[in-house]
Amino acid sequence: MKYTQKAKVLGCETIGKNIYSLRLQADDIAGSAAPGQFVSVYSNDSARMLPRPISVCEADGERGILRLVFRIAGAGTEEFSKLREDDEVRLTGPLGNGFPLGEAARRRVLLVGGGIGIPPMLETAKRLMPEADVRAVLGFRDELFLAEDFPCEVTIATEDGSAGTKGNVLDAIRAQKIEADVIFACGPAVMLRALKKYALEQGIGCWVSMEEKMACGIGACLSCVCRSVQTDEHSQVKNKRVCTEGPVFRSADIEI
Amino acid sequence: MTKNMSVDICGVRLKNPVMTASGTFGSGAEFSEFFDLNRLGAVVTKGVSSVPWEGNPTPRICETPSGMLNAIGLQNAGVEVFSKRDLRFLSDTLLPDSGAGAGSGGILPSTKVIVNVCGHSEEEYIDCVEKLASERRADLLEINISCPNVKEGGIAFGTDPKGVERITSAVRRAARQPVIMKLSPNVTDITEIARAAEAGGADGLSMINTLTGMKIDVERRSFALANRTGGLSGPAIHPVAVRMVYQCAGAVKIPIIGMGGIRTAEDALEMIMAGASAVSVGTASFNDQRTALAVIDGIDEYMERHHVSDIRELTGCVRDWET
Numbered sequence: 001m002k003y004t005q006k007a008k009v010l011g012c013e014t015i016g017k018n019i020y021s022l023r024l025q026a027d028d029i030a031g032s033a034a035p036g037q038f039v040s041v042y043s044n045d046s047a048r049m050l051p052r053p054i055s056v057c058e059a060d061g062e063r064g065i066l067r068l069v070f071r072i073a074g075a076g077t078e079e080f081s082k083l084r085e086d087d088e089v090r091l092t093g094p095l096g097n098g099f100p101l102g103e104a105a106r107r108r109v110l111l112v113g114g115g116i117g118i119p120p121m122l123e124t125a126k127r128l129m130p131e132a133d134v135r136a137v138l139g140f141r142d143e144l145f146l147a148e149d150f151p152c153e154v155t156i157a158t159e160d161g162s163a164g165t166k167g168n169v170l171d172a173i174r175a176q177k178i179e180a181d182v183i184f185a186c187g188p189a190v191m192l193r194a195l196k197k198y199a200l201e202q203g204i205g206c207w208v209s210m211e212e213k214m215a216c217g218i219g220a221c222l223s224c225v226c227r228s229v230q231t232d233e234h235s236q237v238k239n240k241r242v243c244t245e246g247p248v249f250r251s252a253d254i255e256i
Numbered sequence: 257m258t259k260n261m262s263v264d265i266c267g268v269r270l271k272n273p274v275m276t277a278s279g280t281f282g283s284g285a286e287f288s289e290f291f292d293l294n295r296l297g298a299v300v301t302k303g304v305s306s307v308p309w310e311g312n313p314t315p316r317i318c319e320t321p322s323g324m325l326n327a328i329g330l331q332n333a334g335v336e337v338f339s340k341r342d343l344r345f346l347s348d349t350l351l352p353d354s355g356a357g358a359g360s361g362g363i364l365p366s367t368k369v370i371v372n373v374c375g376h377s378e379e380e381y382i383d384c385v386e387k388l389a390s391e392r393r394a395d396l397l398e399i400n401i402s403c404p405n406v407k408e409g410g411i412a413f414g415t416d417p418k419g420v421e422r423i424t425s426a427v428r429r430a431a432r433q434p435v436i437m438k439l440s441p442n443v444t445d446i447t448e449i450a451r452a453a454e455a456g457g458a459d460g461l462s463m464i465n466t467l468t469g470m471k472i473d474v475e476r477r478s479f480a481l482a483n484r485t486g487g488l489s490g491p492a493i494h495p496v497a498v499r500m501v502y503q504c505a506g507a508v509k510i511p512i513i514g515m516g517g518i519r520t521a522e523d524a525l526e527m528i529m530a531g532a533s534a535v536s537v538g539t540a541s542f543n544d545q546r547t548a549l550a551v552i553d554g555i556d557e558y559m560e561r562h563h564v565s566d567i568r569e570l571t572g573c574v575r576d577w578e579t
Contacts, residue, residue, distance in 0.1 A: 002289050004545060047322045049490050049543045213315040215542045220282035222331045223317040236308040236333035
């Protein structure tokens, strides 16, 4: 069930350079959101027609609170960064499929987040614990954010070496000799591509959350497709809708 | 007050003049999670071709001020799957005509289905139209001769009057349903194209398709769209669409479905007063799934407020002031 609703802003604060944490009272959406799903956030400026897809960082179904963590990427997200307590913002969600939590049950699961791909891994970690053996590897350019919120063991990689392993998430995985049965990941395409290759070498399952420019967010417009290895049942061609068949795909099923 | 909102399009009766614009609404299934499709005058489905099309590489869209550019490239699953899946869905979802025409005293028409057809060649259009001939759920056909995002077909057919007349008459001969030609605004004189479609036997016109545009990402020093150019839609193009509907309404006798940037009842009424018999809501559905319903309710409210008993009184009414 998807909802379009007005959400009341509970707070919006900066937690890193151009990174914002927005807490919303959004009962219907927070109550049904699964980790790895996203919401469409609509601008209050009528000149900005398209919603911004933002992943669910935390969803507290009991209290109806949704936490979105996003980076300012343009005028729309800049507007959201200026939302203040008691402001209203319109949302549609929850959208997309989310991570296949069943694949991680009672197994060693490695959650990999790169940059602004880190937020959805937080709710994923919270839902997987304590049943699964969860470890997170988080990659940053320099400044850390959200790392302290994770309830599991966290390994850090920074490009400038200011914290953790100097390099990328795969450098950290190799340096720490981290072993896993399954990988869930969200981050830049170059990171997902490297993880897909790594999972293939290791012979382990790997699910990645993809990003693509979206318009409708609900599967109608076919803007946000990614290339699939096999012909997709819905499209009848080798294209899958990131907003509907995704955003989480088995890495072996898609071209990254 | 007794009000009539139903209109005739090419011999097919619609319960109200508001429909969805092709390509912005899929075949309705995704939007049916947000509202009852039976409230619409018609559902206009995304372009379908005789075989599945892959469409363009991504990124396929970008936002622009009060609008967006798209270059989807008419990705679609092909007419066979469309018939089995999409038309089946619409058939199961849309109610039949009912006798309880509240206020109108007659039959309240059901929500109709307009199938948009695309092709790379005359043969492909004909093949697709022939495959749809036996589909009882396809009430009308809208022929897309104006997509700016495919290299062959699409707009190539839509910008030359002789080509438009030829493809229109070929489709008209092959089609069982009434044929609406969807026109491109990317021409010097759209009335020439409208007249050519009418001469070819078109039962109606849809206008306008998107305006060709381009956006450059200055940070990356590259095109925002993989296709480089895309079709501009949204409120930004509304005045252009109103002007073109007005021009064509004075040039042809067949009915016109007006579209291009409609977001509010006021936008729709402008289009109707310029000469459109019906209107389509497109890009604005991306901003709010229920936009088409708000437009229907807003037209109803306008008629009430201005004591308009029949929506058809408003069609082309600005011409009444001309001498």
